[in-house]
Amino acid sequence: MNEIRPIEWANGTLRLLDQTRLPSEEVIVEAHGYLEAVNAIKTMQVRGAPAIGVTAAYAVAMAARDLSFSERTTFLQRLTEAGTVIKAARPTAVNLMWAVDRMLAIAESETDTAKIKDRLVEEAVSIEKQDEDINRRMGSHGIELMPDGGSVLTHCNAGALATAAFGTAVGVIRAGWEDGKRFKVFNTETRPFLQGARLTAWEFKKLGIPSTLVVDSAAGMLMRRGEIGCVITGADRIAANGDTANKIGTYTLAVLAKENGIPFYVAAPISTVDMSLSNGDEIEIEKRASSEVTEFRGIPVAPEGVIALNPAFDVTPARYVNAIITETGVVRPPFIEGLDTAVKSAG
Numbered sequence: 411m412n413e414i415r416p417i418e419w420a421n422g423t424l425r426l427l428d429q430t431r432l433p434s435e436e437v438i439v440e441a442h443g444y445l446e447a448v449n450a451i452k453t454m455q456v457r458g459a460p461a462i463g464v465t466a467a468y469a470v471a472m473a474a475r476d477l478s479f480s481e482r483t484t485f486l487q488r489l490t491e492a493g494t495v496i497k498a499a500r501p502t503a504v505n506l507m508w509a510v511d512r513m514l515a516i517a518e519s520e521t522d523t524a525k526i527k528d529r530l531v532e533e534a535v536s537i538e539k540q541d542e543d544i545n546r547r548m549g550s551h552g553i554e555l556m557p558d559g560g561s562v563l564t565h566c567n568a569g570a571l572a573t574a575a576f577g578t579a580v581g582v583i584r585a586g587w588e589d590g591k592r593f594k595v596f597n598t599e600t601r602p603f604l605q606g607a608r609l610t611a612w613e614f615k616k617l618g619i620p621s622t623l624v625v626d627s628a629a630g631m632l633m634r635r636g637e638i639g640c641v642i643t644g645a646d647r648i649a650a651n652g653d654t655a656n657k658i659g660t661y662t663l664a665v666l667a668k669e670n671g672i673p674f675y676v677a678a679p680i681s682t683v684d685m686s687l688s689n690g691d692e693i694e695i696e697k698r699a700s701s702e703v704t705e706f707r708g709i710p711v712a713p714e715g716v717i718a719l720n721p722a723f724d725v726t727p728a729r730y731v732n733a734i735i736t737e738t739g740v741v742r743p744p745f746i747e748g749l750d751t752a753v754k755s756a757g
């Protein structure tokens with residue numbers, strides 16, 4: 411099977427599979443400089459926490475490449491300014507800030523600007539490669555949580571498209587299937603941007619894993635009828651206590667899962683864990699345009715003049731999460747200790 415890889419670095423150009431055009435068209439957009447990469451993140455041509463981290467890393471590499479100063483201090487100053495612009499592209503997924511900081515630390519460690527430019531390209535390539543490896547490891551660790559028989563529900567898109575390759579929550583589902591387990595898969599539509607309907611359903615089709623698409627509001631009824639065995643989602647930021655920010659609607663699913671005695675799992679790399687935040691109340695929630703709710707691809711779905719509130723994420727308190735799957739293994743409550751150990755063992 412051809413792996414889905416939404417990000418490709420080719421001869422100094424970042425080639426992105428435009429996720430706003432899927433599933434009807436598979437179109438590549440090119441970013442030739444860091445501001446084009448920032449724009450691709452803002453407009454969600456590339457999206458999903460690990461994928462925007464990888465894109466941000468290449469954006470820093472392009473920003474450095476395009477700087478003409480050879481004096482190190484000025485060079486680093488300008489690069490840090492570009493880093494600030496890149497970090498501001500979207501506020502919630504911490505992988506974006508993590509990737510920029512990792513890249514800037516590499517720049518700081520070198521003495522010569524020509525060397526910095528080379529090292530930054532190498533580092534971005536290695537962040538991309540590591541992301542796939544991390545996701546495959548997460549998949550292997552998560553197999554034990556996947557049922558043999560029964561069913562799994564996932565929300566938004568935490569698949570290959572949201573990463574360099576393989577995916578996080580969808581990667582765990584895939585690993586379960588590749589291990590020979592058989593279970594029914596449900597995926598939510600994920601209003602308003604339809605990451606579930608447009609992207610996750612597209613990925614499951616490519617993977618050959620049968621999935622059933624449901625509207626977000628059907629999840630409670632399915633759980634109550636005993637049709638959902640477990641829920642697994644990705645994450646955009648996890649606080650030190652395990653509170654988890656993910657796509658809007660995740661909190662609702664987690665509360666419904668607990669009410670119905672169904673385990674709720676999160677699959678995310680250590681780069682999504684933000685140990686600087688003691689709990690999820692401190693996570694900034696992105697507010698996106700009203701038009702994403704009142705229109706679909708320019709067609710109105712609400713009366714003219716209606717203003718919609720469009721928070722892109724919510725925070726699920728740790729008490730609703732049964733396990734967090736990372737590349738270091740499966741972390742169980744109390745997360746405050748488990749995540750600390752996982753972060754330290756990831757290095």
Ligand code: MRU
Binds near residue numbers: 457645646722
């Ligand atoms: O707004 P998006 O599409 O970037 O939101 C993506 C999600 O919420 C994903 O579930 C999350 O980033 C985890 S992706 C592996």
